Amino acid sequence: MVGNRIFLITGSPKTGKTTLAVSASQFAPDTLPAKPGVDCDDTLVIQLDSDGTLGAADAGLFPKVLDLSGAGGYENIDKELAKAIPMIREAVTKGEIRNVCIDLTVLDREIRLYAAGDRGGAKSSLGNADVTLSGDVNWNLVSARGLTLMRAFKTLPCTVIGMAHLRRTDNNYFLKDGEKKAVEKVNDIRGIAGDKAQFTADLSKGVYDPWVHACSGIFVTEVRQVQVGSGLKPKIEKQYVTHTGATPEFEAGARRSSVLQGMETRSLNAILRDMYNFQTK
Numbered sequence: 001m002v003g004n005r006i007f008l009i010t011g012s013p014k015t016g017k018t019t020l021a022v023s024a025s026q027f028a029p030d031t032l033p034a035k036p037g038v039d040c041d042d043t044l045v046i047q048l049d050s051d052g053t054l055g056a057a058d059a060g061l062f063p064k065v066l067d068l069s070g071a072g073g074y075e076n077i078d079k080e081l082a083k084a085i086p087m088i089r090e091a092v093t094k095g096e097i098r099n100v101c102i103d104l105t106v107l108d109r110e111i112r113l114y115a116a117g118d119r120g121g122a123k124s125s126l127g128n129a130d131v132t133l134s135g136d137v138n139w140n141l142v143s144a145r146g147l148t149l150m151r152a153f154k155t156l157p158c159t160v161i162g163m164a165h166l167r168r169t170d171n172n173y174f175l176k177d178g179e180k181k182a183v184e185k186v187n188d189i190r191g192i193a194g195d196k197a198q199f200t201a202d203l204s205k206g207v208y209d210p211w212v213h214a215c216s217g218i219f220v221t222e223v224r225q226v227q228v229g230s231g232l233k234p235k236i237e238k239q240y241v242t243h244t245g246a247t248p249e250f251e252a253g254a255r256r257s258s259v260l261q262g263m264e265t266r267s268l269n270a271i272l273r274d275m276y277n278f279q280t281k
């Protein structure tokens, strides 16, 4: 039983973060994709993007979904979450839900927009990403909101899984000039592997830090191209891998590196089963 634990899943966009999170379900098969597809009724995704769970569905995993993608701004998301958390707690207590997954990157962006609006009147709405790193953000407010949210999730007596995008630290090529400067200035994002990290969670410090400190483990997802077969025209397939231990590129939390392979292609349910069976022996 994994129970009341927090995990963080990070990875570049489309590397299978949501799919891995949903695969914490006891109904998920050990290897993905699930064929045929399975309902993962013990797992809830709090969806902040309208297509948040489509990828998991492609991989055959159908979780319960609380859709807040239309909430329109952080204040409304916050209100909806305040209403939802007691409901989720009840479902957890009844044994109906065992895993709750939330996209921290969108949440973080909404909090930043909200904090920017608080300072300078910038509008808080999904998609208005220009103000998120403008520098004119009330970082204390971001921290406070981040911490409050983490505490709300932390009290749920189930497994809580936060998902966050990664971005490269050494080459923020997709940031605008002003944003780049703001990132350097406020140092609001921190590398997964400290100073030498190539990748950093795309989250404000106030949102990232409480999750990192509270979580039992960080998993990093990656998609690789693997060659299947030989000859001059070998078949190239995608392989979805989860880093479970530190590598020069990824620091995925050393707590389990002695238990698991360091890199897995299995469902989170299978990974967690190994981790915790090992620890309770």
Ligand SMILES: Nc1ncnc2c1ncn2[C@@H]1O[C@H](COP(=O)(O)OP(=O)(O)O)[C@@H](O)[C@H]1O
Residues within 6 Å of the ligand: 011, 012, 013, 014, 015, 016, 017, 018, 019, 020, 032, 033, 052, 054, 055, 056, 057, 058, 059, 060, 240
């Ligand atoms: N282990 C896996 N096996 C096969 N397909 C996968 C696996 N993990 C993810 N995918 C596919 O990769 C795509 C992105 O997955 P998703 O979980 O939405 O990524 P992210 O949340 O990181 O953006 C989806 O089409 C999904 O079906």
Ligand SMILES: [Mg+2]
Residues within 6 Å of the ligand: 017, 018, 019, 052, 055, 163
């Ligand atoms: Mg996702």
